[in-house]
Amino acid sequence: MSTQSTDSQREATPSPAASTPAAPTKAVQVKLVLLGEAAVGKSSLVIRFVNRDFQENREPTIGAAFLTQKCNVDDRSIKFEIWDTAGQERFHSLAPMYYRNAQAAVVVYDVTKAASLDKAKSWVKELQRQANPNIVIALVGNKLDLVQQAEEEDEDAEEGTSTVRQVPQEEAAAYAQESGLLFFETSARTGDGVDQVFSDIAKSIPLEHILASSRGSRQGGSNNPRIDLMREGANGVRAPGDGSNCAC
């Protein structure tokens, strides 16, 4: 299976601009997976979070990319180990390998493309059926800047009447609430809402559960979420450096 091994290793090192003082406690490792239709902006969201950067016309992800970023929230220090999956349908069958044992999932759709919310809903169903039952799922409507830009250009229109927006915020928020998901709208382009996604996930993760299961695996249990994919060289991707900077 091919992966963006070269790029993802480079991307995995957080930029100095993202640094804040390190928390005194040792970071808890949290495996997070991004899922969603092709071109909704999954890679762009992660690059914004990890590298504080945005690239127009990104190449589609092939296989998956791996990045890490630390996040200090309240008294919690978390190191996200992020699997950014490819949205193209031909890669769908690989997804279980990435969401298996994940403690968090970010399911992304594009606010300007109604069909991408349907795809996001089908990912949520699959996660609820097959992923870790304690997984924290965030539903994220991306490309908010396109809606804001259209509203600014059409000064006479009432707020919220933009024809560019195809997914009303209330509709997605109601779906998220009834399905027990966190909900956000973001722009990877401007950075709006992006850090919030990860810091709210960091607050919602049941850390005690993760610590207990990793203690169990050190004592011979088999529940360690990192064992399958984090081995150096697995899937052609090497786990990058310690991601010692922090984004939130």
Ligand SMILES: Nc1nc2c(ncn2[C@@H]2O[C@H](COP(=O)(O)OP(=O)(O)OP(=O)(O)O)[C@@H](O)[C@H]2O)c(=O)[nH]1
């Ligand atoms: N205007 C705008 N464009 C965005 C935003 N996020 C991503 N894009 C653009 O949308 C295109 C697809 O972005 P990607 O991040 O590659 O999308 P992806 O979901 O990772 O796609 P796959 O890897 O194929 O699954 C690129 O041209 C990005 O520049 C955003 O917030 N606003």
Ligand SMILES: [Mg+2]
């Ligand atoms: Mg991608």
